[in-house]
Amino acid sequence: MSIIQNIRDKYARVAVIAIALALVGFILTDYFSGRGQSGGGGGKNTVGVVNGTKIIDDDFRKKIQLTEEMMKQQYPQGPELTQMAIEQTWNQEVTKILLSDEFKKLGMRIEKKELGDILYGPDMPPDLKQQLTDPKTGVFDPLRAKQQVDEMMKSKQVPQEQKDRLGRYVYQLEQQRLTEKYLSLLSNSVNFPRWYVEKQNADNSQMARVSLVKELYSSVPDSTIKVEDKEIADYINKHKDQYKQEESRSINFVTFSASPSKADSLLAKEKLMLLKPGFDTTDNVEQFLLREGVNNFYNGHISGKSIRIAEKDSIFKLRIGGVYGPYLDGGSYVLAKLLSVKQMPDTVKVRHILISLQNRDSTTAKNLADSLQQAIAKGSSFDSLVVKFSDDGSKDKGGVYEGVYSGYMVPPFNDFIFLNPVGAKGVVKTEYGYHYVEILSQKGSGTGYKIAQLPREIFASEETISDAQNRASQFASDSRDQKSFDANYEKNLKPQSIIKGVADDIGPNEAGVRGVGTSRPFVKNIYKAKLGETLSPELIDNNYVVAIVTQINKEGTMSVARARTNVETALRNKKKAEILKKKLGTITTLEAASAAWGGKPIETVDSVRMNSKTNPPTLGYEPRVSGAAFNPNNKGKVVPEALEGISGVYVIRVDNVSATALTQGNVADQRKSMSQQKKMEISSPQSPAYPINYLRKAATIRDKRPDLY
Secondary structure, three states: OOOOOOOOOOOOOOOOOOHHHHHHHHHHHHHHHOOOOOOOOOOOOEEEEEOOEEEEHHHHHHHHHHHHHHHOOOOOOOHHHHHHHHHHHHHHHHHHHHHHHHHHHHOOOOOHHHHHHHHHOOOOOHHHHHHHOOOOOOOOOHHHHHHHHHHHHHOOOOOHHHHHHHHHHHHHHHHHHHHHHHHHHHHOOOOOOHHHHHHHHHHHHEEEEEEEEEEEHHHOOHHHOOOOHHHHHHHHHHOHHHHEEOOEEEEEEEEEEOOOOHHHHHHHHHHHHHHHHHHHHOOOHHHHHHHOOOOOOOOOOEEOOOOOOOOHHHHHOOOOOOEEEEEEEOOEEEEEEEEEEEEEOOEEEEEEEEEEOOOOOHHHHHHHHHHHHHHHHOOOOHHHHHHHHOOOHHHHHOOEEEEEEOOOOOHHHHHHHHHOOOOOEEEEEEOOEEEEEEEEEEEOOEEEEEEEEEEEEOOOOHHHHHHHHHHHHHHHHHOOOHHHHHHHHHHHHHHHOOOOEEEEEEOOOOOEEOOOEEOHHHHHHHHHOOOOOEOOOEEEOOEEEEEEEEEEEOOEEOOHHHHHHHHHHHHHHHHHHHHHHHHHOOOOOHHHHHHHOOOOOOEEEEEEEOOHHHOOOOOOOOHHHHHHHOOHHHEOOEOOOOEEOOOEEEEEEEEEEEEOOOOOOOHHHHHHHHHHHHHHHHHOOOOOOOHHHHHHHHOOEEEOHHHHO
16 A cells, blocks of 8 residues: 655665675674674585585575675565575675686785775775774774774684684675776776777778669568578577577466455455544554554654645545545555644755664663753854764764655654754654754745554455465366367456466576566476476465466577577578579679669668668668678679678679768777776676676586575
8 A cells, every 4th residue: 555655664764785795794793793693504405516616505595694684675575585685695606706716816815914904994894994983982993993803803702603704704805805806907908909999990981882772581472481490400500609598498377366356345445444433533543553553654744745645635635633535545445534734844954963772771862862952052063972972874974964855754853853943953752762953954835744544455355265266276177288278278268358478488596487476486386397287276476377388498509499580580581682692693783683673773872881880771780781882892893792681682883982081089089988998898797798707608507596495
């Protein structure tokens, strides 16, 4: 259901961070807080093998857990998150092994002095700096920090497992620095020679004018050209690199809805109506909602411009304390109660000092907040006090929050800054502690509303679910092979407007199937089944799914059947070209070629370039035509052979070739720009030029995850 405002994780701000850094930070926090289990992994099972190096299951699972914990800060929890964590951990492990081999070959390592710079230098990890900053003074001293870590590592009071965790953290930082060095080594070797740029400029400056006669492949009907399986197989064998495939499977599937029926919807509405009198008369809405299982009530005012409720216009018209509904909102019936209406700004700029309850009791926190308020009132510097005392991440920015919208802060804080005028100061208690707050400025104005919503989700009844399951089971039992699956669908399901879905290229490590939903067990069952086997019905989301395996693609080279779609057109056009060339006979003049092809017109094309992507539309992308146009031997002549192009066969005469002015700039700037671009590609994991992609391609990798996860 929609709610009044999208409020993040108990109204707190969530920082978006890189998972790799978050992971090592998580390990470090475990170290200094004494949490966590010992590392390592002595399990005998292996998740995979990379160039002979095993990835141990026990250790791999622990790393997945850490990665998933950090991902929860950025993504919704669920099966997809777990599978994302598995995939990311796998890629990290494979990359680590591949790079470690490269580091050894190149003799790359981190010496003691450099390690000290990584841990305690100007660019030290923020999480480490935070842990080692003096909490009393707020000052970080590198020498003191090093002494503190050294004492911990030597202390017999610190468990060995915690020392191991810190060791792994340091190892991660070393690997990160070595990776940076490795990529820098490769990117700094990039060079575009002067002669290369000058030759490219010279080629780009050339422009040709040609006259031509063309006959398109479409002039020969496809039905007259047959491509045999053997021809496709021969083509694949000659171009194996282009027709590699990963392991995958394809299915056909049908779904039987187990979504709530009209009767189920009516029942949910009736149950909600039974709660309406109590909701209408309660003096404590928050407690009432909690008793009914609603724990996302925002007990603060939100600008009407920001509220996202389909029925908000009707709710805004209620008297204070009035109830509207029930109305449908997504999969729920909802009652809404208008609690309060206030005039308020659109955005606010504030600064604050948070005295957290994390390491002190409520009385101590309040006394400190009150003392800070009194000190500031007597002239003490807010900027100095916020750095020294605030427990909020905003203290690095002077405790300032700028451009705050209503509904983004916890309710007490929200209402203080939106319902008080500019210049107001005070201490506000929230679930995080006590805040000394100052309102610096406000922008805009409008009406704010405090609204309580009481939803009742519409659930499918046992009868509804049982009916869907029975229909799915009946279809599955009557459809044991592809022929009966298709026939049964056409006869019984298609008349009911049930659609037969197709899902191709399902990988062995997928979390779910596109068009079906998320279900790792469903994917595993697809891989357990044989070709043409029908799977037992499985409940995914609100549907019972019946699927049949229609294709099994093993890792390696594509089969003839799978490659036919791509290869057949190329081979068919090759045969068409032979037919069209045979009609031409010996090439003498364009007029003769035109006559041989039944009077095809002679066309003139200006502005033909070496880079045929920029050719005029009358010619289009035809690299062979462009290449022939700039062959010095063809200038002023009819090219003596027919050119098999992408769209058809061409006979051309090169009328003229000339040079145009260069506009690319000087060669030095071009070389610099090209080098910078290539360096960026080498440093980007998303780029095909990323070195680790080549290492993976050349590696021998055995992936056993599908058997274990």
